[in-house]
Amino acid sequence: MKLFQQLLVAPAALGLMAPMAAQAADLNIDGVSDYSAAGEQVTSVSQFSDVYPTDWAYQALSSLTERYGCVAGYPGGTFGGNRSITRYEAAALLNACLDRVTEVSDDVKRLLSEFGPELAVLKGRVDGIEARVGDMAAGQFSTTTKLSGVATFVVGANGFSGDDAFASSDTSNPRHANAGKTDGGTVLSYDLQLELATSFTGEDLLNTVLRAGNFGSNGFGGAGYTELSTLETGFDSGDQLKVDKLWYSFPWGDDFTVIAGPLVGAEDMLAVNPSLYGSETILDVFTYSGAPGTYGRPLGGGAGLSWNQGDIDVSANYVSTNASNSNPASGGGLLTEAAGSSAIMQVAYSKENWGVAVAYNYASTDHQNILGGSTGTSLANAVHDIGPTNSYSLSTWWSPAETGLIPTLSAGWGINTVEDNDDRENTTYDSATTQSWAVGMEWEDAFMDGNIFGFAFGQPNFVTEIDYDSSTKDDDAEDGNYAMEWWYKIQVSDNITVTPAIFYLSRPFGDQTDQRQDTHGGDAGSKDSTFRNFGALVKTTFTF
Incomplete structure (x- = not known):
């Protein structure tokens, strides 16, 4: 042979x-x-x-x-x-x-x-690949878990204008004149997120998110003149790495998915994200698809179920922001009146390049993520704790077949009705209605392949109807305001992006802008008072 x-x-x-x-x-x-x-x-x-x-x-x-x-x-x-x-x-x-x-x-x-x-070269390459695979197998910390991370650096500052910029005589108020002199200082902060994705069967997922940040003492983290200047990445943990999320999901039959955990966000349990705007969102208010009342991102213990049938997805979930508190009387437990509950249902119809979603959210009185914080004007934030809130939203999105002059479009609108809680004494408001909307646009491959230009504008939550408990107060609310942001995401490498951005808040105090006394000579209660917030920053993101 x-x-x-x-x-x-x-x-x-x-x-x-x-x-x-x-x-x-x-x-x-x-x-x-x-x-x-x-x-x-x-x-x-x-x-x-x-x-x-x-x-x-x-x-x-x-x-x-x-x-x-x-x-x-x-x-x-x-x-x-x-x-x-x-x-x-x-x-x-x-x-x-x-x-x-x-x-x-x-x-x-x-x-x-x-x-x-040629065969000799190929053999050498195969040997090299085998050696590297062997090294990776020897160095991996788990055969079931994948670790990924995002580190974000933000440098920038806020600026203010208008005759109401120093309108408070309360020295403990960040809007006081002395505070205003330092609130516009340039800051450098960070946000670090580590995600551990574990699968035991190939179809399930145990998701663990560790997070740390130091935005707590500046305007980009909500500690400035107005909380509306809070950034989407403006997280604060006092420089301590903490467990931010922990939840588990698995399929149930052919069409259902179950998600549950002690630290799960309502948005984690939705089958469809009702927006294409989000490649590099700057202001936190634009992360809610124009409806922060419905998509308020409550975080706590809860569970959810989603169902898919072709182009239709239905999701329902429940979250208690006080789930770990065993005393219902102090605002704890699951499904109690003081649990800080949020229950969301979403129905979405989505095709390859467009979709539409409607959603409803019921939030209990002690819910801390509805109509508060970075989602609305000062008055809208104040009425969120009157009592239970019912929120409704409509969202839609569309993307062109090819990148070019036509951007992806996302739009959303929300309305929230807040009713007085009979079990809680409230001497200020009896009821209120707030609304919000937003439009976001993104141009992919703008000016250079891989880069993205984005622009969003809208109105954060503002009061459209209000019923004061006192008959001496005028129920008419002049709470209108606008928010805008522009950004350009530069793809430096596969794992590094640099995003310069600017944003503008036309009237973040809303109706309360006109109720303050101008310490620089304006009349008390003047309807001519103004206040504006302008911000500029550079965000550098590392993914690994």
Whole structure:
């Protein structure tokens, strides 16, 4: 046998013959002889009476038989396609093919000689890959968990204008004149997120998010003149790494997904994100798809269920922001009146490049993420704790078939009704209605491939109707305001982006702007008072 034949046959022969010594007593010579087709050489698949053109392997058998003549059958002209083959019969089949190897060996040798250098290079690369895979396997900390992270640096400042910029005489108020002199200082802060994604079956997911940040003492974290200047990445933990989220999801049947955990966000349990705007959102208020009342991102203990049927997704979930407190009287427990509860239902219809979603959210009196913080004017933030809140929203999104002058579009609108809680004494408000809306646009590959330009504008939550408890107060609220942001995301490398951005808040105090006394000479209660917030920053993001 020639050298090439030996190289070809040796691995197969060793694999077939290795256990033969241990099984010699079981060798059935007659059975092997039956499979040798010694009577005549099979030259056509038609010689087998049990092989038909409709068989799925007919073409493969035809090629092996007619081109190489190395297919053997059983006595009587049968192939036995559905019969299990023993290792001895496999050896007989291999033996039937050996004589045919010599017909192609010269061609193979010629090819090996001609492409010898290329084959050597490929072998070296394969060896290198195997070595690196081995190193990775030896260094991985878990076979079930993937670690990913995002580190964000933000440098920037806020500026203010208007005759109400120093309107408070309360020195403890950040709007006081002395505070205003330092509130516009340039700051450098960070936000670090580490995500551990663990799967035990390949279909489930245990999600753990560790987070740290130091935005707590500046305007980008909500500690400035107005909380509306809070950034989407403006997280604060006092420089301590903490568990920010912890939840588990798994499929239930073919159409359902279950999510539950002691630290889960309502947005984590929604099957559809109702917006395409979010590649590099700057202000936190624009992360809520124009409806912060509905998509307020409550975080706590809870569970959710989502159902998918083609283009339709239905999600329902419940979160208690006080789930870990065992005393219902102090605002704890699940499903209690003081649990800080949020219950959301969303129905979404989404195609490849567009979609629409409607949602409803019921929030209990002690819910801390509805109509508060960075989501609205001072008056809208103040009324959020009157009592239970019912929020409704409508969202839609669309993207062009190709990138260019036409951007992706996302729009959303929300309305929230707040009713007085009879169990809680409130001497200021009886009820209120607030609304919000936003439009976001993104131009992909703007000015350069990989870069994105974005612009968003809208009105954060503002009071449209209010019923004061006191008959001496005017129920008319002039709470209108506008927010805008512009940003340009520069893709420096696969893992680094730099995003310069600016934003503008036209009247973040809303109706309360006109209720303050201007310490610089304005009239008390003047309807001509103004206050504006302008911010500029550079955000650098590292993903790993």
